[in-house]
Amino acid sequence: MSTDAQGRMRSWTLEPSTPTFHPPPGAVDAHCHVFGPADRFPFSAKAKYIPQDAGPDALFALRDRLGFSRNVVVQASCHGTDNAATLNAIAASGGMARGVAVVDPAISERELQALHDGGIRGVRFNFLKRLVDDAPKDRFLDLAGRLPGGWHVVVYFEADILEELRPFLDALPVPIVVDHMGRPDVTQGPDGTDIRAFRALLDSRGDIHFKASCPDRLSEAPPWDDFARAVRPLVETYPDRCLWGTDWPHPNMESRIPDDGALVDMIPRIAPTAELRRKLLIDNPLRLYWSEEWP
Numbered sequence: 001m002s003t004d005a006q007g008r009m010r011s012w013t014l015e016p017s018t019p020t021f022h023p024p025p026g027a028v029d030a031h032c033h034v035f036g037p038a039d040r041f042p043f044s045a046k047a048k049y050i051p052q053d054a055g056p057d058a059l060f061a062l063r064d065r066l067g068f069s070r071n072v073v074v075q076a077s078c079h080g081t082d083n084a085a086t087l088n089a090i091a092a093s094g095g096m097a098r099g100v101a102v103v104d105p106a107i108s109e110r111e112l113q114a115l116h117d118g119g120i121r122g123v124r125f126n127f128l129k130r131l132v133d134d135a136p137k138d139r140f141l142d143l144a145g146r147l148p149g150g151w152h153v154v155v156y157f158e159a160d161i162l163e164e165l166r167p168f169l170d171a172l173p174v175p176i177v178v179d180h181m182g183r184p185d186v187t188q189g190p191d192g193t194d195i196r197a198f199r200a201l202l203d204s205r206g207d208i209h210f211k212a213s214c215p216d217r218l219s220e221a222p223p224w225d226d227f228a229r230a231v232r233p234l235v236e237t238y239p240d241r242c243l244w245g246t247d248w249p250h251p252n253m254e255s256r257i258p259d260d261g262a263l264v265d266m267i268p269r270i271a272p273t274a275e276l277r278r279k280l281l282i283d284n285p286l287r288l289y290w291s292e293e294w295p
């Protein structure tokens with residue numbers, strides 16, 4: 001674990017390995033975050049963790065090192081509903097990043113449009129109690145009905161509340177992207193209770209996507225075999241609805257910092273053909289985040 005003099009944590013490695021797998025040209029890292037830099041973009045008073053700075057320069061250096069072309073920057077919970085750090089990263093990317101915001105549900109139409117102009121294409125609803133104080137479903141639903149055209153919602157929840165969330169998810173009037181597949185217990189295997197419940201959700205409507213991400217969070221230790229076993233069939237069954245992301249800088253993973261190169265080497269294990277990888281890394285994220293480039 002790495003903590004600086006101010007007690008700020010570092011949850012990412014400064015020396016990721018170079019992956020063996022080469023992503024196809026144009027590949028999108030569709031789930032990553034930025035932290036600060038805090039002197040320009042202070043953390044929220046309600047932040048549940050205070051990380052060291054992980055700004056756009058470091059993110060884009062990692063993108064290049066891993067062989068990716070674009071990023072989707074997801075507003076991290078430590079920045080609350082002030083999306084300035086995320087917008088700053090998108091602005092610094094020269095068009096190679098888009099983002100997902102976290103907003104106060106009372107946000108005005110004009111503010112939503114400003115986020116759209118800054119490259120935001122969705123809002124994130126976070127249901128993890130260790131990350132946020134409250135998640136008001138009624139207000140989220142109201143907001144989801146007022147989003148700019150072409151936006152979606154990103155939902156982060158744990159498998160044990162999926163059943164309870166079903167009426168809320170069923171009522172969302174826009175496409176859904178589920179972070180880290182709703183954190184299934186992958187040790188149960190591809191036919192375990194959690195993956196079966198998640199498949200039932202995916203089967204309930206055709207516009208639910210998922211991020212086949214975070215073996216480091218969902219599996220005990222590299223080489224994360226149980227993750228590969230449980231997730232590959234999902235990518236094969238729903239090839240047009242999966243996304244992939246590093247999750248850099250891996251919020252809260254300071255005691256089990258993953259190697260980003262090893263994370264990239266998981267891709268061919270869960271998407272074994274070139275066609276699956278093209279969908280996972282290019283087609284699906286472009287359709288959601290760069291729709292103007294999508295035929």
Ligand SMILES: O=C(O)c1cc(C(=O)O)oc(=O)c1
Nearest residue numbers: 075076077078131179251252
């Ligand atoms: O599981 C987590 O701790 C986590 C946290 C955040 C965040 O703080 O936004 O985002 C993630 O994708 C995952």
